[in-house]
Amino acid sequence: MGKSGINKVVLAYSGGLDTSVAVHWIKEKYDCEVVCFCADLGQEEELSGLEEKALNSGASKLYIRDLREEFLTEFVFPTLKAGAVYERDYLLGTSFARPLIAKHMVEIAEIEGADAVAHGATGKGNDQVRFELTVMALNPKLKVVAPWREWDIRGREDAIAYAEEFNIPITATLKSIYSRDRNIFHLSHEGGPLEDPWKEPEDSMYQLTVSPDKAPDEPAVVEVGFEKGDPVSLNGEKLDAVTLFQRLNKLAGEHGVGRIDMVENRLVGMKSRGVYETPAGTVILKAHQALESICLDKHTMHYKDFLAVKYAELVYNGMWFTRLREALDAFINVTQEQVSGVVRLKLFKGNVIVAGRKSNFSLYREDYASFGEEDVYNQKDAEGFITLFGLPLKVEALLGIDGGGQSRYRKPDYSKFKRD
16 A cells, blocks of 8 residues: 555546656655546647657556547537636636546546546646546545645746656647647647736747638638537538537637637636637637527526526536536526527638527517517507606606605706806
8 A cells, every 4th residue: 555545546647747747746755556547628639649658657557538529518518508608708618628537537546446536737726626626526535636736846847847857758848838728629828928917929829720810811601500509510511519619610710710818817816817719619609699699588598697607607616516507507408498590600800700690499570570560569558668667767756856856866066057
């Protein structure tokens, strides 16, 4: 038995700087076996040579699971249907990936008979919470090893030095110091020059999107089809979730769509700057909102928008496996029963422009909205409606006039008048 009663650890492994160093450090610190697990969420070339890299870092084996379909259909789509956006801009690309990774990490720990799981998240960030809340919800008997909260490494420069000292294979350099997280939904950039919020990101930093000013001078027109709130087709062609995102990421990225530069409030209390590239997600969110505008009634839409803020907060804070999130999903799924149709959009130099929307469940009727229609809506009815709708205002004003000779919104400002 290793130190602290730990014999075997399953590490959430990306092959990046932090987790590469963590393999060696955990093995030495706890005198235990380290099994690596990598979730294929669409990192593409980042997965090449990963097994050899993990073994050379000291791991006994590496699991890789293709979770792209599950990621999109079980995590991304529900969040997009909810309209959940954190602090006005962030589409939560990293946030909802962590519970999925942790879920499978727990499964592998149970298969391997491991005593603990580990992650490479720092003690300053949000990911540590997202990983560990999921472990608590799914198997609280597993111990959690969090190297960044224990070791003496204090930054990426220290981590690179540690890797060089113990001949750990890494790709990070001091020149390319960004901390990135990539999946099929987005690519995030943090650290390095971005720590100065006044400094504009270098264009060379972006990897999924071209600069809007260098995008084509002609817009791309795309039609996104939805069934019960989920995107299911592009330009009339039914596609599985992975293929749909791959194609739309490429098209939207070529037109500079999906760049976000923001300073956000981390769960732990500090602010951090993040730059995100979310090409397909940006298009689908805009399209979904356009479709809801004709398929949802006023009261449902307004209440759903209110709950979207809470949904985003739950996802950002790592509270995916909670009853509240499940309860919100139940409400959202009811609202989406008739959100089916097609939205046409133009992608042009970083912009997503809605050019049309249609649905068999549309609540918009041109004949009802017409000023000449009297069968459904009689304009004379408006007089009574306005009287009742404004009754509280009228009563307050009458009380003011009876009590003081004027309503409070009619009190004169005598300073504006001069005596002759």
